[in-house]
Amino acid sequence: DRSHPALRSHSSPKAPKSKSKSQVKPNQTSKGKSKMKVKSSRKNVTPTKAAANPVPTLPPFDFDSYLREKDNRNFQLLIDQPEKCSVAGGGGGGSSTAPYMLIAVKSVAADFEKRQVVRRTWGQEGLFQNGVSIRTVFLLGIPRNQSSLPLWDRLLAYESEAFKDILLWDFEDTFFNLTLKETHFLQWVNSSCPDVRFIFKGDADVYVNVENILEMLRGQKADEDLFVGDIIFHAKPIRRRSSKYYVPEFVYGAGLYPSYAGGGGFVMSGHTARRLSSACQQVELFPIDDVFLGMCLQQIGVKPSRHEGFRTFGIIKPSAAPHLQTFDPCFYRELMVVHSLTVPQIWLMWNLLHDPNLSCHNRTNPTPCLSPPDSGLSVNKVCVKGGLDVHGRARGCPIRRRFALCAYRSAF
Template structure:
């Protein structure tokens, strides 16, 4: 009599075979997971400094850290981890940390120059304002145009937004459309990122030298700043005859961070000294127009540093013997929005785009008095 297996028993045997096969398959990946985890820990400093990939990397690491090591990781997630080009990230970070000249990184020119923004090379121009902005910060630019930026309607004031190119085509389309509507976008030939902030300022200096060289003063600021324009213009009038000077919030005796895990790490090949030269902090500073060309030229021949303010108003300015003067009214931090603070300040930092309207209303309201 032939021996026949019951259907239920056949199903149990098949399931057992599948489990054994799957376990064998997973042993290799789980072991590789342990190796990859150690590799990620060793190279975490490089990963933290990459804007475009850090979101994916950090989210993946958080998911893994929440799971016990003995539990199998889904192959799809593991494949994502193994596909992260750690060495490529490391090489990108190391490129500037090895100490290279800025001119090897900088590409001159603009795909949106808006040369007509500054008529007659700035003849008779009291102040040119360059607002450093990111392509995605459309709301911030709009808020500035509708508040303190409207001072640019005066003939002796010009305001432009300095941006780079985005890796996202739709964001480039936004800045191109804004340029058509307002004519105030200056887009340089660089990728807009934190590591390229210094290139953004150099691009602005080059634009001034080529198209607005007769501007008497230049305010470099960010799109999260509130500028008290009446106060700024009053300050300029009092210092009209000043030459070869940068006015702003002076930072003294700052030391380089050597920790490779830090976003602000500076290697000894980039800057070997123990203390930075005095510099004016980046959110807002005011330059006299007579130093622009020299600063641009010297910047290109200097070792690149992504710390824009340290590089531009510290290292480059020091090499050119340019004076840096502390001005209390440059408040490059967030402060309470009371009327006294607003009226006494030239600049206030960390302003959300919708807060620009509140600050502007308080400043413009003649009934509000500072006691």
């Protein structure tokens, strides 16, 4: 995702078939037949101009053009799924027909294989623990380089017909237009899925332990504010022109960004999503979508909660135990989200975790857990398998769970 370690400074802590078909917004012809748009006719997209004499230190973005076009907020929805959130008995035992959790995955047209592995693994739709219903959508824009994916429009139209999970908007799918993807998705939730209880939103290159997320949400109220992820506190804008995340002072003059979630994946309540939909229409658009969403959270007065199970920057071996294998199913089964995985890795981890022969150390036995080196703490505690609550504390553990070595040691 867009978040970069240089920004990070923690100072605190199979599915029931729908009777309705997905809708592809048509262009009407004289014969009354419909045909999806092949390319965007909108001019309000964010182009990147090639420099006359390319220099490695030049910013990868034309901020003058961005400033001219950034107030263009409303783009047509070309492929819709209007019945996505109509689910009989999807409220987890209640009378609501809305899904308990909606999974929204940022994608681009060319990433068909990534969408497929998500559909077949952690993004599966259906009924899960206690009968709760889960639905999945993929969020896309118009590909910039359409010649690299011939007939991309046909691909997405066929995908939508087959899987009924594609949302496509009429803006170019570029790094700096991800903010538009954020605002348009929130508008779609507000209009097409207003009663959803919880939302997981993330990238296609993550592994998500949906069972752990459902465990975390147990007891949470969907009509209250909730925003949980790998929260980045006190991040400073990057002024280095060679950085992908370079933001000049005339675009953002403050010294610190508001707290925001690394975009690999986060969870929010439907209530918070509806409030964000309104707030994001009032906040000036910003070219980094993770930071922009943090600005919207600040606008509504919601403080995001950091959870140790969300690993936006992947898994790094602890310096105290460099021999440990980070790609271990007994470790992954204790986490919520792990970012930056390949398609084979996601497929492999899914199958490893669902292997009936998988055997991990008994979590009920006392296990010494060492806190991270930067915490200044070295404590022993008992890790009891029972999931993590919304604050990242292990249920059944006497103190806050810190993942540096605890999950490893409890896995062997």
